[in-house]
Amino acid sequence: MAKVDEKNLSLKTKAERFEQVFNNSGVGIFIVDKNRIIIEANDAFCKIFGYEYDEIIGKLALTLHLSYAAYVNFAQVAFNKVRENQALNLEYPFLNKNKDKIWLRIAGDPIPSNEQVLWTITDITKQKKAKEKIAHLNKSLQKELNIQLQILRKQDRQLQYQSRLVQMGEMLMMIAHQWRQPLGAISATTSYIATKSILKELEEEALLNEIQNIEEYVAHLSKTIDDFRDFFKATKKKEYVSFETIVKKTLNIAKPVLSTKNIVLSKDFSDGQKIYTYSNEIAQVILNLLKNAEDALCEKEIKDPQIWIRTYEKNNFICLEIKDNAGGIEKSIFDTIFQPYVSTKLEKDGAGIGLWMSKTIVEERCFGKLSAKNDELGAIFTISLPK
Numbered sequence: 001m002a003k004v005d006e007k008n009l010s011l012k013t014k015a016e017r018f019e020q021v022f023n024n025s026g027v028g029i030f031i032v033d034k035n036r037i038i039i040e041a042n043d044a045f046c047k048i049f050g051y052e053y054d055e056i057i058g059k060l061a062l063t064l065h066l067s068y069a070a071y072v073n074f075a076q077v078a079f080n081k082v083r084e085n086q087a088l089n090l091e092y093p094f095l096n097k098n099k100d101k102i103w104l105r106i107a108g109d110p111i112p113s114n115e116q117v118l119w120t121i122t123d124i125t126k127q128k129k130a131k132e133k134i135a136h137l138n139k140s141l142q143k144e145l146n147i148q149l150q151i152l153r154k155q156d157r158q159l160q161y162q163s164r165l166v167q168m169g170e171m172l173m174m175i176a177h178q179w180r181q182p183l184g185a186i187s188a189t190t191s192y193i194a195t196k197s198i199l200k201e202l203e204e205e206a207l208l209n210e211i212q213n214i215e216e217y218v219a220h221l222s223k224t225i226d227d228f229r230d231f232f233k234a235t236k237k238k239e240y241v242s243f244e245t246i247v248k249k250t251l252n253i254a255k256p257v258l259s260t261k262n263i264v265l266s267k268d269f270s271d272g273q274k275i276y277t278y279s280n281e282i283a284q285v286i287l288n289l290l291k292n293a294e295d296a297l298c299e300k301e302i303k304d305p306q307i308w309i310r311t312y313e314k315n316n317f318i319c320l321e322i323k324d325n326a327g328g329i330e331k332s333i334f335d336t337i338f339q340p341y342v343s344t345k346l347e348k349d350g351a352g353i354g355l356w357m358s359k360t361i362v363e364e365r366c367f368g369k370l371s372a373k374n375d376e377l378g379a380i381f382t383i384s385l386p387k
């Protein structure tokens with residue numbers, strides 16, 4: 001292509017060429033004089049603002065602003081800066097002919113000779129609106145998230161409260177069970193004293209003897225209450241303790257009920273390693289698992305009901321396994337047994353909270369794992385705690 005000799009072009013041609021560039025530019029260009037009056041504008045500017053050329057030339061730059069305050073603010077942050085010859089590249093809202101808000105990226109260059117400013121603008125309304133939409137979406141998403149979180153927290157509190165009630169109910173049932181025998185004995189002793197007294201056959205020594213018996217029964221009743229209160233207290237500190245010790249503590253409470261139901265318990269604590277954990281909480285989990293095994297054995301009326309408890313070590317975890325011969329967990333609920341309110345005992349008194357609570361204790365408080373599986377005899381639950 002032949003090289004155009006720039007020097008030989010006439011001034012007129014140059015002016016025409018400049019005008020062409022000015023008008024065909026995709027970027028909006030306009031010039032504002034020292035009185036802030038728009039004295040020149042290109043086609044792209046007119047297109048962005050929606051004005052005809054003649055409509056806008058000679059108008060104050062204020063016409064393009066959202067409000068007088070926006071205009072003053074713009075003058076402060078932009079106009080003055082440009083006049084002081086500082087670079088400017090700003091995103092700012094303006095008003096088009098239809099009185100719609102539009103967003104522009106605007107840069108300004110001073111024309112020092114006659115105190116005018118040449119502004120170049122790009123319409124970024126679409127991008128800005130998209131950003132605003134995303135910000136709005138984020139905000140409403142956050143709001144929705146907060147609402148859902150609050151609902152979840154409330155449900156969690158309700159669950160905790162309910163599981164407390166379930167525990168208390170179970171505790172009362174076990175206390176009642178353990179009190180039945182001494183209460184019966186006290187009642188028999190008082191009837192004996194009354195009969196002997198009516199028959200005038202009550203000797204002082206025998207009376208003192210019977211009273212002492214009653215005192216012993218009462219001491220036993222009171223100890224039961226203390227045991228239960230201790231058992232259901234939360235442990236504040238972790239301690240080094242073996243599964244054997246925890247199981248023993250649990251059986252103190254659970255054994256009487258298991259025995260009356262003829263359930264045979266076999267224990268194997270050949271792995272006697274200690275774990276560092278909250279022992280009362282783990283004891284409650286074991287109690288839940290024993291109670292579930294007992295429920296299943298009784299419900300299925302298993303002829304020789306058995307529960308096996310054993311410990312072993314695996315992959316840096318000490319494990320306690322509780323296994324029964326009640327036929328296993330029902331297939332239809334197997335995948336959901338650790339969720340709250342899943343129970344096959346709803347018609348009786350099951351709330352479906354025991355396993356959920358146990359999993360929460362083992363996994364969230366003690367950083368272990370609680371798992372379940374079935375074998376050919378029954379269900380096997382395993383508590384694994386880090387060594």
Ligand SMILES: Nc1ncnc2c1ncn2[C@@H]1O[C@H](COP(=O)(O)OP(=O)(O)OP(=O)(O)O)[C@@H](O)[C@H]1O
Nearest residue numbers: 292293296328329343344350351352353354355379
């Ligand atoms: N050893 C088990 N054998 C068979 N099924 C079991 C066994 N343990 C638990 N399940 C099943 O898992 C369900 C959920 O147990 P979970 O302890 O969470 O609730 P629940 O015993 O029904 O009621 P809750 O413990 O709140 O009184 C039980 O209803 C039962 O169907």
Ligand SMILES: [Mg+2]
Nearest residue numbers: 288292354355
């Ligand atoms: Mg249960």
